[in-house]
Amino acid sequence: MPDAARHPGLDEVVAQYRVPLLRFFQRRVEHFEDADDLVQDVFSRLAAQDLAAIANVQGYVFQVAANVLRDKARRANVRSIMSPAPEGFDIEDEAGFSPERILQSREALQIMIAALYELPEIVRVVFSQYHFDGVAQVEIARRTGLSLSTVEKHMARANGHLLHRLRKAR
Structure with missing residues (x-):
């Protein structure tokens, strides 16, 4: 119960938005199994917020979800950029x-x-x-x-x- 006292309304937000968030992510990610992790990421970010002070909780929840999705895309982009070059690859010749x-x-x-x-x-x-x-x-x-x-x-x-x-x- 201490979590509920620190984060008023979090349990209700989880109950109300878990399924809609799953659908939101499943429509936007390649692997369905990633959707669960992204939903958890949304709720972990929401846990750090004072949900009682938010006027439009639904809008805020889905804005956080969009940010989580954008962060996932950024991380994927960085990983693709940072992947090691194959042996014999000359970065100066290939990438200019x-x-x-x-x-x-x-x-x-x-x-x-x-x-x-x-x-x-x-x-x-x-x-x-x-x-x-x-x-x-x-x-x-x-x-x-x-x-x-x-x-x-x-x-x-x-x-x-x-x-x-x-x-x-x-």
């Missing part, structure tokens, strides 16, 4: 990672960092939390006290500014 290409990438990174610092601090914070820390926009809005719409506008402003600066540098 020549010293010149590496230098261009470093210059682009420096341009992006400089462009980030040209933005107002709150826009930079929103962008950094989303892209570098993997925080969902809904959570950023909650943390900063901004509306979700404002967070989305800050993201759009930051992305547009960075793209503009990168294109200008070419």
